[in-house]
Amino acid sequence: MLKQLHFSNVHIEINTLGGQACVFEVDNKSIFHPLKSHLVDASIGGLFPMVPIANRVEGNRFINEGRLIELPNVDWDKEFFLHGDGWKKEWQIYYEKQDEIALILESHINDDIHYLATLSFKLAKSQLIVTLKAKNLSSHPFPFNIGLHPFFYSSEKSYLIFSHQGYWPETEKHLPKPYQVQVPKQYNFQTIKTLTQGWINHCYKVSSPVAELIHHDMGYKVEIEYNSDYLTIYQPECSAPYVCIEPQCFPINAHNFMEIPTISPEDEQQITMTIQVKDV
Template structure:
């Protein structure tokens, strides 16, 4: 097992007997590449990121979501102190999306054995002030991720956390997970109706299911914390697991022929702060000053 730093690109590489992990602290603390070692050679578990260029956060393998996930409409949301304004943070996106953690450099606090620890001190967006710790561990080829956030603002604020892996797949790949509800969306990718999986335009993945021909971009509620991506071309199953409070699973697939799918464990539904009280809405966690929130997720490849 080895751990080395790529000096030219300031990226960190972890290696064990079954996996290889590359992390870029400067690009939002993101995972660049994560590969599984087999007798066939290296198999990408995450869609391979830029090897040497930093063309953008969504050209990487896995992004960290903090202090909120997905979109927030209406220019912000209401707090006990009044409206907390939020502006768009990505070109081409009318609404703020995925917080700011994926867009800013993180500091390396520790690299040892098969573990990377990163930290972030953030003043913003808007009223948000927080400190965050991000931990990656490579263990027998599996990737364990842990994110902790502490509210350092004077006021109580809602914190949304999650992970945004871009998992590699092939056209014959299938997905399986259990959930009790699904949010449909409109053309702005905002939630419209909460339905049972399989109703309307939603897909039920309770048994192994192909990806739909068109866009799939839904938040699934009542998720049991386990999702399996089956990749028969490589004789591989990739399991994504998460612990509470990551009880919502956002699935994004642009088309059936896409070479990736995003399987995103998050702790709240899309635009939850502007839909409080509606059935199926999962709200982010309100934290008083000094309070913390921790989330964990694991990606584990398995030969089948």
């Protein structure tokens, strides 16, 4: 089902299949690279939720409190429970207002992974606030790692800047190498940099809750605020019409190299991203 909301100078289109924001426009300018609403594949535009796992877990398994957790095999990736299952399932409308819509999804994968997700989109002037929550319905604690996967419109004339302490470089099968404090110049966004580096798929430990995507040629910038310490930056090539700036609760493959706090039964994890469009 496709739902459209207009509020002030903001327009969004939401597809309940996958909980996707297919379109986000401010003053008729596309802030997200738009996704055709009839497409099931959300991997080329819009925004989709990553729940209950963001990105990839090596071996598709991990140990949690002495128990082996095996993630499900899925038909959209041969090796990983990629981005979880929320972006592939039909969500229900939880509530709808003039300036806000919320979707809800219950997914029962196995005895360890049973959750209730809520995804809300709230509009204000030149602004969109996206909030994702995952409540643990299992009888076992589970280390959720939820996130948001937006495809921001970009070009070779777009600039990106955000503060970071270090990063996990990508290696084989899109998994991370060990953490590095020294970030090579071409991947260092501490100072403003054009998006002309070609393939990028790295996770950063951030030191500021705001990233800026600046389009001087079009006269506006996008301020992206998040309540997370980790961002994955994904760009398939410098000529791609988008860059993904993905806040997530923990790094890629964190289940296998760091201790992730578990979410107790009936407790929840939350991530929020505020997108503000301003003139430059």
